[in-house]
Amino acid sequence: MMTLVYRGIALFILALVLRCMFREKDFWKQVTATMVIVPLVLRILLIK
Amino acid sequence: MAPLFEIRGSKSSAIFLLAAALTLSAWTGRNFLEMRKPDLVIPAEGFSGHMLSEWFPGITGTAVDTPVFIQDSGIPGANVLIMGGTHPNEPAASMTAVLFLERAAVTRGRLFVIPFANMSAFGHNSPQEASPQRIHFTLPDGSVRSFRYGSRATNPVHQWPNPDIYIHEASGQQLSGSEMANLNRAHPGVEDGPLTQRLAKGLLELILKEKIDLAFDLHEASPEYPVVNAIVAHERSMELAAMTTMELEFEGISMRLEPSPKNLRGLTHREWGDFTETMPILMETGNPSQGRLRGRTDEHLVLTGEDKFYAKASELGRLFIPYENDQPLDYRVARHTESIMVFFEMMTLLDTELVLAVENIPSFEEIMEKGMGEFLSPLN
Numbered sequence: 001m002m003t004l005v006y007r008g009i010a011l012f013i014l015a016l017v018l019r020c021m022f023r024e025k026d027f028w029k030q031v032t033a034t035m036v037i038v039p040l041v042l043r044i045l046l047i048k
Numbered sequence: 049m050a051p052l053f054e055i056r057g058s059k060s061s062a063i064f065l066l067a068a069a070l071t072l073s074a075w076t077g078r079n080f081l082e083m084r085k086p087d088l089v090i091p092a093e094g095f096s097g098h099m100l101s102e103w104f105p106g107i108t109g110t111a112v113d114t115p116v117f118i119q120d121s122g123i124p125g126a127n128v129l130i131m132g133g134t135h136p137n138e139p140a141a142s143m144t145a146v147l148f149l150e151r152a153a154v155t156r157g158r159l160f161v162i163p164f165a166n167m168s169a170f171g172h173n174s175p176q177e178a179s180p181q182r183i184h185f186t187l188p189d190g191s192v193r194s195f196r197y198g199s200r201a202t203n204p205v206h207q208w209p210n211p212d213i214y215i216h217e218a219s220g221q222q223l224s225g226s227e228m229a230n231l232n233r234a235h236p237g238v239e240d241g242p243l244t245q246r247l248a249k250g251l252l253e254l255i256l257k258e259k260i261d262l263a264f265d266l267h268e269a270s271p272e273y274p275v276v277n278a279i280v281a282h283e284r285s286m287e288l289a290a291m292t293t294m295e296l297e298f299e300g301i302s303m304r305l306e307p308s309p310k311n312l313r314g315l316t317h318r319e320w321g322d323f324t325e326t327m328p329i330l331m332e333t334g335n336p337s338q339g340r341l342r343g344r345t346d347e348h349l350v351l352t353g354e355d356k357f358y359a360k361a362s363e364l365g366r367l368f369i370p371y372e373n374d375q376p377l378d379y380r381v382a383r384h385t386e387s388i389m390v391f392f393e394m395m396t397l398l399d400t401e402l403v404l405a406v407e408n409i410p411s412f413e414e415i416m417e418k419g420m421g422e423f424l425s426p427l428n
Contacts, residue, residue: 002209022062027055030065037069038076046205047077048172 007044014040083181084171086115087195089163090425091149092408094119100162103257104250106239111168111206112247116254117149117161125157125403126395129255129263129326130388133164134231134316136198137174138268139183139350140333140380143195143420145266147385148409150425157404160258165265166231166247168206170198179337180347183377185421193424197350201229207243217241218323219313227314232265235319252323260326261402262288262395265316266384269332270339271358271367271375278304279387280330282321289329291394296387301412302370303387331387333380334369341366351377382415 014037021033042048055061091097095117101108102116114133132145145163152159164170173179182194204210207229214228215221217238227233229244237249255263262285269276281289286307293305308317308328320328336342336358337350343357353375362371369375389409395402410423 018066021065022059024057024062027057027061030057030062034065034069037066038073041070041073042077042080045077047080048205 003046007046010040010043014044079181080172083173083196083198084111086167087164087170088193088427089115089146089149090427091117092119092152092425094121094154095149095152095161096120100247100250100254103254104246106246107243107250110243110246111171111203112166112243112250114162114164114167114247117163118158119152119154119161120158121154121156121405123156125401125405126261126392127158127160127259128392128404129160129162129258129260130266131162131165131251131264131316132266133162133170134166134265135200135267136164136166136170136196137177137179137200137338138266138335139195139197140268140335140377140384141266143377144381144384144388146195147381147420147423148388148406151408151410151423153407155405155407158258159404159406160254160260162251165251166198166202166244168203168243169201169229169231170196172199172203172205173197174199174201178345180345180350183347183350185419185424187421187424187426189426191426191428193421193427197347201226202231202244202247204229216314217245218319221311221313223314232267232316233314235314235316236323248319252320255320255324255326260324262391262404263316263320263326263328264388264391265320265328265330267330267332268335268338268380270341271334271336271369271371272339272341272361274368275304275306276332276334276368277302277383278306278332280306280308280315280317280332282308282317282328284321285317285327285329288327288391288394288398291397292387292390295390295394299386299390299412301383301386329391331384333383334367334371334375335380336371336375353377353380378415378419381420382412385409385415386412 132142149161210225234248238245317330336353
Protein backbone atom coordinates (compact mmCIF):
# COMPACT_ATOMS: atom_id res chain seq x y z
CA MET A 1 0.00 0.00 0.00
CA MET A 2 2.76 2.40 1.00
CA THR A 3 4.57 1.67 -2.28
CA LEU A 4 1.43 2.55 -4.23
CA VAL A 5 1.15 5.87 -2.39
CA TYR A 6 4.84 6.53 -3.08
CA ARG A 7 4.40 5.82 -6.77
CA GLY A 8 1.31 8.03 -6.84
CA ILE A 9 3.27 10.93 -5.34
CA ALA A 10 6.12 10.38 -7.83
CA LEU A 11 3.59 10.32 -10.69
CA PHE A 12 2.00 13.53 -9.46
CA ILE A 13 5.38 15.27 -9.30
CA LEU A 14 6.22 13.99 -12.77
CA ALA A 15 2.98 15.48 -14.09
CA LEU A 16 3.86 18.85 -12.49
CA VAL A 17 7.36 18.76 -13.98
CA LEU A 18 5.96 17.99 -17.43
CA ARG A 19 3.42 20.82 -17.09
CA CYS A 20 6.17 23.27 -16.19
CA MET A 21 8.39 21.97 -18.96
CA PHE A 22 5.76 22.52 -21.64
CA ARG A 23 4.96 26.05 -20.34
CA GLU A 24 8.59 27.08 -19.92
CA LYS A 25 10.00 29.66 -22.35
CA ASP A 26 13.67 29.11 -21.41
CA PHE A 27 15.20 26.14 -23.20
CA TRP A 28 17.83 25.56 -20.52
CA LYS A 29 15.17 25.29 -17.84
CA GLN A 30 13.43 22.74 -20.05
CA VAL A 31 16.73 20.80 -20.12
CA THR A 32 16.78 20.93 -16.32
CA ALA A 33 13.28 19.46 -16.27
CA THR A 34 14.49 16.68 -18.57
CA MET A 35 17.12 15.70 -16.01
CA VAL A 36 14.45 15.59 -13.30
CA ILE A 37 12.15 13.41 -15.40
CA VAL A 38 14.63 10.53 -15.75
CA PRO A 39 14.88 9.52 -12.05
CA LEU A 40 11.14 10.08 -11.60
CA VAL A 41 10.35 7.65 -14.42
CA LEU A 42 12.77 5.08 -12.94
CA ARG A 43 11.14 5.51 -9.51
CA ILE A 44 7.60 5.14 -10.81
CA LEU A 45 8.53 1.95 -12.65
CA LEU A 46 10.35 0.67 -9.52
CA ILE A 47 13.55 0.21 -11.48
CA LYS A 48 15.79 2.33 -9.26
CA MET B 49 25.48 32.44 -14.06
CA ALA B 50 24.00 33.32 -17.45
CA PRO B 51 23.80 30.51 -20.05
CA LEU B 52 26.42 30.49 -22.80
CA PHE B 53 23.80 31.31 -25.38
CA GLU B 54 20.09 32.06 -25.26
CA ILE B 55 17.67 29.56 -26.82
CA ARG B 56 13.98 30.15 -26.64
CA GLY B 57 11.99 27.21 -25.32
CA SER B 58 8.84 26.08 -27.09
CA LYS B 59 6.42 23.18 -27.15
CA SER B 60 8.50 21.61 -29.92
CA SER B 61 11.66 21.75 -27.84
CA ALA B 62 9.72 20.33 -24.87
CA ILE B 63 8.55 17.39 -27.00
CA PHE B 64 12.10 16.83 -28.23
CA LEU B 65 13.48 16.92 -24.69
CA LEU B 66 10.72 14.65 -23.37
CA ALA B 67 11.63 12.11 -26.04
CA ALA B 68 15.28 12.43 -24.97
CA ALA B 69 14.32 11.91 -21.31
CA LEU B 70 12.29 8.81 -22.14
CA THR B 71 15.10 7.40 -24.29
CA LEU B 72 17.57 8.00 -21.49
CA SER B 73 15.16 6.41 -18.98
CA ALA B 74 14.76 3.35 -21.20
CA TRP B 75 18.54 2.99 -21.64
CA THR B 76 19.41 3.42 -17.98
CA GLY B 77 16.41 1.37 -16.89
CA ARG B 78 17.54 -1.54 -19.03
CA ASN B 79 21.02 -1.16 -17.61
CA PHE B 80 19.72 -1.29 -14.02
CA LEU B 81 17.40 -4.22 -14.75
CA GLU B 82 20.29 -6.20 -16.27
CA MET B 83 21.87 -6.19 -12.83
CA ARG B 84 18.95 -8.13 -11.40
CA LYS B 85 19.68 -11.15 -13.60
CA PRO B 86 21.47 -13.83 -11.54
CA ASP B 87 25.08 -14.55 -12.41
CA LEU B 88 25.57 -17.82 -14.21
CA VAL B 89 27.55 -20.48 -12.39
CA ILE B 90 28.68 -23.93 -13.49
CA PRO B 91 28.53 -26.23 -10.46
CA ALA B 92 31.11 -29.01 -10.38
CA GLU B 93 29.95 -32.56 -10.91
CA GLY B 94 28.07 -33.90 -7.91
CA PHE B 95 26.43 -30.66 -6.79
CA SER B 96 22.65 -30.51 -6.66
CA GLY B 97 20.90 -27.17 -6.91
CA HIS B 98 18.25 -26.02 -4.44
CA MET B 99 16.67 -22.79 -3.28
CA LEU B 100 16.85 -21.50 0.28
CA SER B 101 13.05 -21.36 0.39
CA GLU B 102 13.10 -25.18 0.57
CA TRP B 103 14.25 -24.72 4.17
CA PHE B 104 12.14 -21.63 4.88
CA PRO B 105 9.03 -21.11 2.71
CA GLY B 106 8.68 -17.55 4.07
CA ILE B 107 10.94 -16.30 1.24
CA THR B 108 9.41 -18.30 -1.61
CA GLY B 109 9.05 -16.17 -4.72
CA THR B 110 10.77 -13.15 -3.17
CA ALA B 111 13.86 -11.31 -4.39
CA VAL B 112 15.95 -12.74 -1.54
CA ASP B 113 15.42 -16.42 -2.26
CA THR B 114 18.84 -17.67 -3.28
CA PRO B 115 20.44 -20.82 -4.72
CA VAL B 116 21.95 -23.38 -2.36
CA PHE B 117 24.23 -26.03 -3.85
CA ILE B 118 24.92 -29.30 -2.06
CA GLN B 119 27.53 -31.93 -2.80
CA ASP B 120 27.00 -35.07 -0.74
CA SER B 121 29.83 -37.58 -0.91
CA GLY B 122 27.56 -40.29 0.48
CA ILE B 123 30.15 -41.01 3.16
CA PRO B 124 29.35 -39.70 6.65
CA GLY B 125 31.50 -36.82 7.74
CA ALA B 126 31.18 -33.13 8.49
CA ASN B 127 28.49 -30.84 7.11
CA VAL B 128 30.07 -27.58 6.07
CA LEU B 129 28.51 -24.38 4.70
CA ILE B 130 30.50 -21.88 2.64
CA MET B 131 28.55 -18.66 2.18
CA GLY B 132 29.63 -15.67 0.12
CA GLY B 133 27.69 -12.63 -0.95
CA THR B 134 26.35 -11.41 2.37
CA HIS B 135 27.67 -8.07 1.11
CA PRO B 136 27.91 -8.09 -2.70
CA ASN B 137 30.36 -5.18 -2.71
CA GLU B 138 32.91 -7.60 -1.19
CA PRO B 139 33.65 -9.70 -4.28
CA ALA B 140 36.39 -11.98 -2.91
CA ALA B 141 33.72 -13.51 -0.68
CA SER B 142 31.30 -14.54 -3.41
CA MET B 143 34.12 -15.45 -5.82
CA THR B 144 35.63 -17.82 -3.24
CA ALA B 145 32.27 -19.52 -2.87
CA VAL B 146 32.01 -19.72 -6.68
CA LEU B 147 35.49 -21.26 -6.81
CA PHE B 148 34.44 -24.05 -4.43
CA LEU B 149 31.18 -24.48 -6.31
CA GLU B 150 32.87 -24.88 -9.68
CA ARG B 151 35.86 -26.97 -8.55
CA ALA B 152 35.10 -29.03 -5.47
CA ALA B 153 35.06 -32.81 -5.50
CA VAL B 154 33.85 -33.93 -2.08
CA THR B 155 35.01 -37.40 -1.08
CA ARG B 156 33.74 -37.38 2.50
CA GLY B 157 31.04 -35.33 4.22
CA ARG B 158 28.64 -32.82 2.73
CA LEU B 159 29.48 -29.40 1.35
CA PHE B 160 26.86 -26.64 1.10
CA VAL B 161 27.67 -23.57 -0.99
CA ILE B 162 25.66 -20.35 -1.10
CA PRO B 163 27.56 -18.05 -3.47
CA PHE B 164 25.10 -15.12 -3.48
CA ALA B 165 23.61 -14.91 0.00
CA ASN B 166 21.80 -11.60 -0.43
CA MET B 167 20.54 -11.98 -3.98
CA SER B 168 18.56 -8.73 -3.80
CA ALA B 169 21.68 -6.75 -2.87
CA PHE B 170 23.47 -8.12 -5.96
CA GLY B 171 20.84 -6.42 -8.11
CA HIS B 172 21.90 -2.83 -7.54
CA ASN B 173 24.85 -0.61 -6.63
CA SER B 174 25.13 1.50 -3.49
CA PRO B 175 24.22 5.13 -4.22
CA GLN B 176 27.06 7.66 -4.46
CA GLU B 177 29.80 5.01 -4.44
CA ALA B 178 30.49 5.02 -8.21
CA SER B 179 31.05 1.26 -8.08
CA PRO B 180 31.31 -0.76 -11.28
CA GLN B 181 28.33 -2.95 -12.05
CA ARG B 182 30.36 -5.98 -13.09
CA ILE B 183 33.79 -7.53 -12.88
CA HIS B 184 35.21 -9.74 -15.61
CA PHE B 185 37.51 -12.75 -15.70
CA THR B 186 39.26 -14.17 -18.75
CA LEU B 187 39.30 -17.96 -18.87
CA PRO B 188 42.06 -20.15 -20.34
CA ASP B 189 39.99 -20.71 -23.52
CA GLY B 190 39.83 -16.95 -24.05
CA SER B 191 36.18 -16.63 -23.09
CA VAL B 192 35.13 -14.04 -20.53
CA ARG B 193 32.84 -14.46 -17.57
CA SER B 194 31.37 -11.63 -15.56
CA PHE B 195 29.94 -11.32 -12.08
CA ARG B 196 27.97 -8.52 -10.50
CA TYR B 197 29.46 -6.07 -8.02
CA GLY B 198 26.45 -5.20 -5.92
CA SER B 199 25.62 -3.27 -2.80
CA ARG B 200 26.04 -3.85 0.91
CA ALA B 201 22.29 -3.49 1.43
CA THR B 202 19.15 -5.20 0.20
CA ASN B 203 17.74 -3.37 -2.82
CA PRO B 204 15.34 -0.65 -1.57
CA VAL B 205 13.06 -1.57 -4.46
CA HIS B 206 12.50 -4.84 -2.57
CA GLN B 207 12.60 -3.57 1.02
CA TRP B 208 11.76 -0.06 2.08
CA PRO B 209 11.55 2.30 3.86
CA ASN B 210 14.28 2.02 6.47
CA PRO B 211 13.25 3.17 9.92
CA ASP B 212 15.15 5.94 11.75
CA ILE B 213 16.35 3.32 14.22
CA TYR B 214 16.68 -0.39 13.50
CA ILE B 215 15.86 -2.53 16.51
CA HIS B 216 17.37 -6.02 16.34
CA GLU B 217 14.48 -8.20 17.41
CA ALA B 218 16.36 -10.96 19.24
CA SER B 219 18.29 -8.54 21.47
CA GLY B 220 16.59 -5.16 21.36
CA GLN B 221 19.90 -3.65 20.19
CA GLN B 222 19.45 -0.30 18.44
CA LEU B 223 21.36 0.51 15.28
CA SER B 224 21.17 3.08 12.51
CA GLY B 225 18.00 2.58 10.44
CA SER B 226 19.95 1.67 7.29
CA GLU B 227 21.24 -1.48 9.05
CA MET B 228 17.77 -2.98 8.65
CA ALA B 229 18.77 -3.78 5.05
CA ASN B 230 22.13 -5.28 6.08
CA LEU B 231 21.99 -9.08 6.14
CA ASN B 232 24.84 -9.23 8.62
CA ARG B 233 22.81 -7.34 11.21
CA ALA B 234 19.68 -9.40 10.63
CA HIS B 235 20.64 -12.77 12.15
CA PRO B 236 19.13 -14.93 13.55
CA GLY B 237 16.27 -13.53 11.52
CA VAL B 238 12.58 -12.91 12.03
CA GLU B 239 10.02 -15.32 10.61
CA ASP B 240 7.48 -12.65 9.62
CA GLY B 241 9.86 -9.68 9.47
CA PRO B 242 11.13 -7.57 6.58
CA LEU B 243 12.79 -9.38 3.66
CA THR B 244 16.37 -9.20 4.97
CA GLN B 245 15.31 -10.55 8.36
CA ARG B 246 13.39 -13.37 6.67
CA LEU B 247 16.45 -14.20 4.57
CA ALA B 248 18.48 -14.47 7.77
CA LYS B 249 15.79 -16.74 9.19
CA GLY B 250 16.08 -18.95 6.10
CA LEU B 251 19.83 -19.30 6.59
CA LEU B 252 19.31 -20.21 10.25
CA GLU B 253 16.76 -22.87 9.30
CA LEU B 254 19.19 -24.39 6.81
CA ILE B 255 21.93 -24.60 9.45
CA LEU B 256 19.56 -26.14 11.99
CA LYS B 257 17.86 -28.65 9.69
CA GLU B 258 21.02 -29.79 7.93
CA LYS B 259 23.02 -29.93 11.18
CA ILE B 260 25.82 -27.81 9.75
CA ASP B 261 28.99 -28.42 11.78
CA LEU B 262 31.09 -25.57 10.42
CA ALA B 263 29.68 -22.45 8.74
CA PHE B 264 31.70 -19.82 6.89
CA ASP B 265 30.42 -16.33 6.23
CA LEU B 266 32.97 -14.72 3.92
CA HIS B 267 33.55 -10.98 3.80
CA GLU B 268 35.93 -8.20 2.86
CA ALA B 269 36.68 -4.98 4.69
CA SER B 270 38.32 -1.63 4.06
CA PRO B 271 42.11 -1.69 4.53
CA GLU B 272 41.77 1.05 7.15
CA TYR B 273 39.33 -1.01 9.23
CA PRO B 274 40.97 -2.89 12.13
CA VAL B 275 39.14 -6.19 11.57
CA VAL B 276 40.73 -7.08 8.24
CA ASN B 277 42.82 -10.07 7.12
CA ALA B 278 41.07 -11.59 10.07
CA ILE B 279 39.00 -14.46 11.40
CA VAL B 280 36.16 -13.65 13.78
CA ALA B 281 35.10 -16.64 15.83
CA HIS B 282 32.34 -17.46 18.27
CA GLU B 283 33.35 -19.09 21.59
CA ARG B 284 32.42 -22.51 20.17
CA SER B 285 34.68 -22.09 17.14
CA MET B 286 37.51 -20.26 18.88
CA GLU B 287 39.74 -23.30 19.47
CA LEU B 288 39.42 -24.36 15.85
CA ALA B 289 40.01 -20.80 14.66
CA ALA B 290 43.11 -20.50 16.88
CA MET B 291 44.58 -23.69 15.45
CA THR B 292 43.83 -22.50 11.92
CA THR B 293 45.36 -19.09 12.55
CA MET B 294 48.57 -20.65 13.82
CA GLU B 295 48.77 -23.00 10.84
CA LEU B 296 48.19 -20.11 8.44
CA GLU B 297 50.93 -18.11 10.14
CA PHE B 298 53.27 -21.11 9.69
CA GLU B 299 52.39 -21.01 5.99
CA GLY B 300 53.28 -17.32 5.85
CA ILE B 301 49.69 -16.06 5.66
CA SER B 302 49.28 -13.46 8.35
CA MET B 303 45.90 -13.62 10.05
CA ARG B 304 44.30 -11.80 12.99
CA LEU B 305 42.01 -13.72 15.30
CA GLU B 306 39.15 -11.81 16.88
CA PRO B 307 36.58 -13.09 19.36
CA SER B 308 32.98 -12.46 18.39
CA PRO B 309 31.81 -9.58 20.62
CA LYS B 310 28.93 -10.67 22.85
CA ASN B 311 27.29 -7.26 22.75
CA LEU B 312 27.33 -6.75 18.97
CA ARG B 313 24.25 -8.55 17.76
CA GLY B 314 22.83 -9.60 14.45
CA LEU B 315 26.09 -10.92 12.94
CA THR B 316 26.64 -14.51 11.81
CA HIS B 317 29.59 -15.16 14.12
CA ARG B 318 27.41 -14.28 17.13
CA GLU B 319 23.90 -15.42 16.24
CA TRP B 320 24.70 -18.67 14.40
CA GLY B 321 26.80 -19.64 17.40
CA ASP B 322 24.14 -18.69 19.96
CA PHE B 323 21.11 -20.10 18.14
CA THR B 324 22.53 -23.26 16.54
CA GLU B 325 25.11 -25.96 17.25
CA THR B 326 27.34 -24.92 14.36
CA MET B 327 30.84 -23.48 14.64
CA PRO B 328 30.48 -20.10 12.87
CA ILE B 329 33.46 -18.43 11.24
CA LEU B 330 33.55 -15.00 9.63
CA MET B 331 36.59 -14.09 7.56
CA GLU B 332 37.71 -10.74 6.17
CA THR B 333 40.20 -9.76 3.49
CA GLY B 334 41.29 -6.23 2.56
CA ASN B 335 39.31 -4.63 -0.27
CA PRO B 336 40.39 -1.11 -1.30
CA SER B 337 37.37 -0.72 -3.59
CA GLN B 338 35.06 -0.45 -0.61
CA GLY B 339 37.31 1.74 1.52
CA ARG B 340 36.76 5.43 2.30
CA LEU B 341 40.24 6.52 1.22
CA ARG B 342 40.02 5.28 -2.35
CA GLY B 343 40.28 7.45 -5.43
CA ARG B 344 38.90 6.46 -8.80
CA THR B 345 36.49 3.57 -8.35
CA ASP B 346 36.26 1.18 -11.25
CA GLU B 347 36.69 -2.45 -12.21
CA HIS B 348 40.47 -2.05 -12.27
CA LEU B 349 40.43 -1.04 -8.61
CA VAL B 350 38.22 -4.00 -7.69
CA LEU B 351 40.46 -6.49 -9.51
CA THR B 352 43.86 -5.09 -8.58
CA GLY B 353 43.36 -2.96 -5.48
CA GLU B 354 45.81 -0.44 -6.96
CA ASP B 355 45.16 3.01 -5.55
CA LYS B 356 47.59 5.85 -4.99
CA PHE B 357 45.70 7.14 -1.97
CA TYR B 358 45.91 3.76 -0.27
CA ALA B 359 49.59 3.64 -1.14
CA LYS B 360 50.00 7.00 0.63
CA ALA B 361 47.92 5.83 3.60
CA SER B 362 50.11 2.75 3.83
CA GLU B 363 53.25 4.92 3.85
CA LEU B 364 51.73 6.87 6.73
CA GLY B 365 51.03 3.66 8.64
CA ARG B 366 47.25 4.13 8.57
CA LEU B 367 46.28 0.71 7.22
CA PHE B 368 45.70 -2.61 8.94
CA ILE B 369 46.99 -4.72 6.04
CA PRO B 370 50.39 -4.89 4.39
CA TYR B 371 49.80 -2.80 1.25
CA GLU B 372 52.44 -2.44 -1.40
CA ASN B 373 50.56 -0.56 -4.10
CA ASP B 374 47.97 -3.24 -4.70
CA GLN B 375 45.72 -5.87 -3.12
CA PRO B 376 44.56 -8.05 -6.03
CA LEU B 377 41.30 -9.94 -5.97
CA ASP B 378 43.26 -13.11 -6.79
CA TYR B 379 45.23 -12.64 -3.55
CA ARG B 380 42.06 -12.03 -1.54
CA VAL B 381 40.37 -15.12 -2.99
CA ALA B 382 43.55 -17.15 -2.40
CA ARG B 383 43.57 -16.10 1.27
CA HIS B 384 39.95 -17.13 1.79
CA THR B 385 40.40 -20.40 -0.11
CA GLU B 386 43.57 -21.44 1.69
CA SER B 387 42.08 -20.50 5.06
CA ILE B 388 39.00 -22.64 4.44
CA MET B 389 41.13 -25.62 3.43
CA VAL B 390 43.23 -25.25 6.59
CA PHE B 391 40.03 -25.06 8.64
CA PHE B 392 39.01 -28.45 7.16
CA GLU B 393 42.35 -29.96 8.20
CA MET B 394 42.20 -28.53 11.71
CA MET B 395 38.58 -29.57 12.18
CA THR B 396 39.60 -33.20 11.79
CA LEU B 397 42.44 -32.76 14.27
CA LEU B 398 39.92 -31.40 16.73
CA ASP B 399 37.38 -34.17 16.19
CA THR B 400 38.21 -37.22 14.09
CA GLU B 401 34.54 -37.65 13.15
CA LEU B 402 34.37 -34.18 11.63
CA VAL B 403 35.89 -34.80 8.24
CA LEU B 404 35.17 -32.89 5.08
CA ALA B 405 37.49 -34.18 2.38
CA VAL B 406 37.53 -31.90 -0.66
CA GLU B 407 39.74 -32.33 -3.70
CA ASN B 408 40.46 -30.24 -6.76
CA ILE B 409 40.68 -26.90 -4.92
CA PRO B 410 43.67 -24.82 -6.08
CA SER B 411 46.32 -23.89 -3.56
CA PHE B 412 47.18 -20.33 -2.52
CA GLU B 413 50.20 -20.39 -4.82
CA GLU B 414 48.22 -21.71 -7.81
CA ILE B 415 45.58 -18.99 -7.52
CA MET B 416 48.29 -16.34 -7.20
CA GLU B 417 50.23 -17.71 -10.14
CA LYS B 418 47.39 -18.41 -12.58
CA GLY B 419 44.64 -16.05 -11.46
CA MET B 420 41.03 -16.63 -10.58
CA GLY B 421 39.89 -16.95 -14.21
CA GLU B 422 41.97 -20.09 -14.64
CA PHE B 423 39.73 -21.94 -12.20
CA LEU B 424 36.33 -20.91 -13.53
CA SER B 425 34.48 -23.19 -15.93
CA PRO B 426 33.61 -21.95 -19.40
CA LEU B 427 29.92 -21.22 -19.93
CA ASN B 428 29.61 -23.41 -23.01
